[in-house]
Amino acid sequence: MKIGIFFGGPSREREISFAGGRTVYDNLDKSLFEAVPVFVDSLGNFILLDWHFIYKGTIRDFYPPVSALPRTELPVQMYLESLGELSLEEQDRIIAEVGRRVLPHELPQLIDFAFLALHGPGGEDGAIQGLFEWYGIPYSGSGILPSAFGIDKIAQKKLLTALNRPTPAFRQITAEEWDAADHAATLEYLVRELGLPLVFKAPRQGSSIGISILREADLAKFETAVERSLFRKTVTKQEWLGLSEQKRIMWLQQLVDIREGIGLPVVLNEEPELIYQPEQLLNILNERLQTTESVRLTSVEGETQVLVESFVHGREFSCIVVEDPTGKPLALPPTEIVKGEEMFDYRSKYLPGLARKITPIDLPEAEIQRIREACEEMFNTFGFQVYARLDGFIGRDGNLFLNDPNTTSGMLPASFFFHQAAEIGLNPSQFLTYLIRTSLAARRRGGLRPVKLASLLAQLDAAVAARASEERTRIKVAVIMGGYSSERHISVESGRNIYEKLSSSVKYEPVPVFLTGNSQEFRLYVLPINVMLKDNADDIREKVEHMEAGHGLHPVLARIRQEAQEITNTYAGQPTAQPRRVSFEELAGMVDEVFIALHGRPGEDGALQRELEKLGLPYNGSGVASSSVTINKFETNRRLREAGLRVAEHRMANRLEWDADAEGFYRSLETQFPYPFIAKPADDGCSSAVKKIKNRAELEAFTKLIFREQEDLMIADAQTLHLGFKEEFPQKDAFLVETLIERDGAAHFLEVTGGLLTHWGENGELQIEVFEASEALATGEVLSLEEKFLAGEGQNITPARYATEATERQRISDEVKQELRRVAEVLNIQGYARIDAFVRVRQNGAVEVLIIEVNSLPGMTPATCIFHQTALAGYTPYDFIDQILEFGKARQEKAGVQQ
Incomplete structure (x- = not known):
């Protein structure tokens, strides 16, 4: 069956859609489906994408292609819409560099089914669903009406209120009302009606885009929050003239970011002319703000309303609901999002290690069941089909609030979507197969080409049954991931990616293995799929330790697996298990070879390679001797310099030297390396603690942090180095200092x-x-x-x-x-x-x-x-x-x- 994967799109969530489309492309079962990648650009063009562009990091890495970009010295990234009004001929020239344009009427000849990895307006709002209905193409997820409803947060709130369902109190502000209102009086009214904190949302956006939390009745912060949800930005003369040239460029970079800022093109004040390009905008601001007190920039893709909600003090969760084979909703185990006081923003959602995801939420069984039943009820109430992601809160008073349902969930490898499906034993490939089958059934129930879809369903069911009965001998590969360094979360991401690439092949059978412990003792655990797809390395380690402490399967998981048995019997093939500790000798008896997906120590230092060589197990990467050199940046640079290659001037800075005479230590470094210079660990990667040191205060802060005794960071020193939320900063007995390489x-x-x-x-x-x-x-x-x-x-x-x-x-x-x-x-x-x-x-x-x-x-x-x-x-x-x-x-x- 030819599966058209639609990803990208015009919305602000296009990068997550692009990454999700790649996940679907990689994980489709190759024995059942042929993947057809259809990239949707920000103008709505359908492009049959050349396969190698799917593996770019971002859309901007390939589209628009470099040849189409205007010449600029600014380090600011651009999307297609920054190229201005393009004729069809100009668009076709750009499209031809990455694939070929596909017109809607060609789609029925290209694909049998449309898998939608699109998000936001143009993807989740019923528009593209209507297009597929018109051409008789079955598609994934909900139909036109529930999709249109699922994207409109204000319409959802009104329906929940009308049905007397609990939902946070809310008000809405239109752009016209805001422009005419007394802002101080509006703030006073909202605080009186809804209390503090206040939550501001852009009603038709996802991925926490356009969201702010106002914790105090501060007028300036209030105006900024409303502007953020309307995708506007007011900049004053005083603010602008106070910025250096470099700071203005950084301000511009943030402004044109479609997730954090407002994006391009913009209008300035109410003028008719659009500003398309970053350099054009910078020049206009430099000119106007010499004489004008302030200017207001408004995105042409902004919002016309703001949803303002009362803040819920409680525990946040997210729950995937799927249709079972009979068409009834089945809530998977809800996941709690643990994030402290910080908002569950774009970074926290998509970068592993910033937020904790606990599945199922740590509540009594009856309370978890109450969440599940409420989610299943909302799924029915809103008429959702196939699957949806429902978010909510359990308040401190026990009240349950559901809000912001999504008819298309994020589809990154460790997203809620795959994470919760793994708890019933489905790996990503199996879950996608089930969703395609369920979507075909939903479209047929809705009256879309019933005879044709009955035939497609019969073919797919037969192919799934035949695949399950096949006896296949595949090469077993242990994929070792995790570790205990600051790179452990990225290692898990790498390991999962290797696992998924191998598991959808016909040659290999990957076995996920988690490594933890310390340099004296490596502990290996064979992981079931549900544990491998935990959010990050710390979550996996916690789950493994929980099992070792003798805790059995959570009763809610046992219950859900029982309810999902008809699904898993057909699609999973084998029941889920508990993590199991193995020795290196036992591992050698289980697998044919090893893929080391670890980064830093252990993994890249030769220690693990030495253990594998003792047992004759083939592995990836360099051997013991080479690995033990390349892990050490100082030794690597020394050998390269001796061989005549160019490297930065460098030296090791040791704790013993600092302990003996801190002032002498600092002066010695300052004498050899004029500011600014680079300081970093000698044996860690992933940009961990790599800092440009510009003065003595930063040098002292870096030294104290890397030589610290306790695990937690010292707040004052972390602030001096401008460390991000939960930024990893390892503890070492020495660090590497290098001259800054410049032009x-x-x-x-x-x-x-x-x-x-x-x-x-x-x-x-x-x-x-x-x-x-x-x-x-x-x-x-x-x-x-x-x-x-x-x-x-x-x-x-x-x-x-x-x-x-x-x-x-x-x-x-x-x-x-x-x-x-x-x-x-x-x-x-x-x-x-x-x-x-x-x-x-x-x-x-x-x-x-x-x-x-x-x-x-x-x-x-x-x-x-x-x-x-x-x-x-x-x-x-x-x-x-x-x-x-x-x-x-x-x-x-x-x-x-x-x-």
């Missing part, structure tokens, strides 16, 4: 990250394939964790833009690749790796490559740029992983022959 008068200067893959030649020699490097664009002082791994954050241009002219660009690229190959040869890297570097191109064309660090087990999360690079070389992510595993197996065979 140094070069004509062109950029940061790149380059991947490589090794092969065995016909005569057994090691061959190194170096990929086209990606250009990494950092919005802050260093490339952040979010920019590396969070869907929709950061920007990686692949291949890197070394020059505008194609021949010159390739000449420089070849020189860069030659230097990266030398790094791999010097360090004896095997399997695959990622090398980070800065590139300077001089006026005379000379190329200088300055190596920053080497990752022998680079991040393998879905959005990481190594997959962009391998795609250019013709490898799908699965092909790349397969090559890595095959190399490790061949290396083990060679070692056995030599012995």
